[in-house]
Amino acid sequence: MISTKSHYSGLPLRPWRRVFVYHFEIKRYNNIGTVESTHLLQTGGKRQRSHCDMFEQNVPLKQLSHYKIGGDARYFFEAKNVDDLIKAIKKQRQLETPLFILAGATNVLINDKGFDGLILKIQNSKINPLTGGQNEIIKAEAGTLMSDLVNFAIENNLSGLEWASGLPGTLGGAIRGNAGAFGGEIKDVVEEVVSLDISQKIPKIIKRKAEDCDFEYRSSIFKKNPQKEIIVEATLKLRKGDKKEIEERTNQNINYRLSNHPMEYPSLGSTFKNVLISQINNNISINQLLNQRKSALIIKNDPLPVIPAAFLISEAGLKGISVGGAQISPKHPNFIVNVSNATGDDVENLIQIVKNEVRKKFEIELKEEIERI
Numbered sequence: 001m002i003s004t005k006s007h008y009s010g011l012p013l014r015p016w017r018r019v020f021v022y023h024f025e026i027k028r029y030n031n032i033g034t035v036e037s038t039h040l041l042q043t044g045g046k047r048q049r050s051h052c053d054m055f056e057q058n059v060p061l062k063q064l065s066h067y068k069i070g071g072d073a074r075y076f077f078e079a080k081n082v083d084d085l086i087k088a089i090k091k092q093r094q095l096e097t098p099l100f101i102l103a104g105a106t107n108v109l110i111n112d113k114g115f116d117g118l119i120l121k122i123q124n125s126k127i128n129p130l131t132g133g134q135n136e137i138i139k140a141e142a143g144t145l146m147s148d149l150v151n152f153a154i155e156n157n158l159s160g161l162e163w164a165s166g167l168p169g170t171l172g173g174a175i176r177g178n179a180g181a182f183g184g185e186i187k188d189v190v191e192e193v194v195s196l197d198i199s200q201k202i203p204k205i206i207k208r209k210a211e212d213c214d215f216e217y218r219s220s221i222f223k224k225n226p227q228k229e230i231i232v233e234a235t236l237k238l239r240k241g242d243k244k245e246i247e248e249r250t251n252q253n254i255n256y257r258l259s260n261h262p263m264e265y266p267s268l269g270s271t272f273k274n275v276l277i278s279q280i281n282n283n284i285s286i287n288q289l290l291n292q293r294k295s296a297l298i299i300k301n302d303p304l305p306v307i308p309a310a311f312l313i314s315e316a317g318l319k320g321i322s323v324g325g326a327q328i329s330p331k332h333p334n335f336i337v338n339v340s341n342a343t344g345d346d347v348e349n350l351i352q353i354v355k356n357e358v359r360k361k362f363e364i365e366l367k368e369e370i371e372r373i
């Protein structure tokens with residue numbers, strides 16, 4: 001069953017989010033004893049019961065996606081443990097159908113036609129403290145929401161995850177993309193990652209120390225080898241701290257997001273990666289712009305010095321423009337928000353407009369931070 005908790009630590013469920021929870025909670029049993037969910041109701045009975053009882057079929061991904069955008073998955077399965085993963089991979093191979101691993105769906109743009117393959121949703125979410133003392137080690141399963149981890153840290157007086165307050169999605173998704181905010185990154189607290197290698201005939205468990213995970217700016221070994229390994233769990237190293245101070249830092253970060261990000265609309269967060277200063281040292285138009293403005297106010301540490309993509313988009317005059325129901329947020333122009341039943345095509349069109357205009361104006365090739373199905 002889909003989690004009923006908000007992806008955002010400390011934030012109330014938004015109305016559209018409540019709809020999402022409601023939609024996925026109702027399940028009923030059909031007359032042959034297999035689960036028939038509201039997915040079927042939504043597709044007007046399109047789902048067929050065929051050769052594959054293990055997977056749900058023709059499942060709308062729109063409600064599952066944080067963006068509220070996307071078509072149907074031909075096959076859909078929620079894995080709660082490694083056994084489930086292995087069984088699902090075996091079946092997916094028998095069906096000779098493509099695979100996509102999905103977790104919180106907070107960083108994936110799902111296209112309007114959907115996915116003609118298996119969406120394997122990571123749904124394991126246990127948190128186990130391992131040791132006491134000065135350094136607190138916890139083990140958490142990959143499907144654990146980051147908001148649950150942040151709350152767990154506060155409850156147990158543990159410092160090290162304050163930067164992640166308000167970060168939506170799961171631990172597995174955060175590790176894969178080395179998610180970061182407010183000067184912190186997930187790599188700062190990861191000790192070990194356990195994954196299931198599904199690139200070989202027989203899936204096998206791999207344990208890697210953090211230094212072997214190739215963590216880089218919004219990347220890791222898992223991202224460099226897409227859909228080849230499924231992150232199963234990770235060991236995190238936090239520090240004992242003062243509960244009140246931890247809570248204060250956490251709340252500060254959430255409040256920053258509430259004031260500066262368009263949280264009132266569905267989005268995937270930042271659409272484009274910020275641009276590393278080291279990559280554009282010789283860019284004349286950027287250097288001119290930085291000379292005209294107070295560059296200290298523009299350059300951000302993320303944690304390396306970057307020019308925010310939001311700044312470039314804004315300077316290209318694109319704030320607030322829309323295509324269909326998708327809009328470049330006037331509040332934070334790196335967010336493309338779903339203001340009114342946007343389609344995947346609306347978002348793709350806006351992405352192209354932004355890339356073209358920023359290239360024309362600054363000779364910079366913006367790269368997407370979001371992924372696509």
Ligand SMILES: Cc1cc2nc3c(=O)[nH]c(=O)nc-3n(C[C@H](O)[C@H](O)[C@H](O)COP(=O)(O)OP(=O)(O)OC[C@H]3O[C@@H](n4cnc5c(N)ncnc54)[C@H](O)[C@@H]3O)c2cc1C
Nearest residue numbers: 103104105106107169170172173174179180181231268269
């Ligand atoms: C409002 C908002 C604010 C955001 N702010 C930030 C921010 O400040 N910093 C930041 O870095 N990101 C931010 N994001 C982006 C997003 O939340 C993160 O990238 C998040 O870590 C993605 O996790 P997820 O579980 O949703 O992954 P998904 O979106 O489900 O998947 C993302 C990718 O990870 C892969 N994946 C997921 N789980 C696993 C697993 N267990 N094993 C292998 N592969 C896996 C998927 O295949 C996919 O390729 C924001 C998003 C939103 C909507």
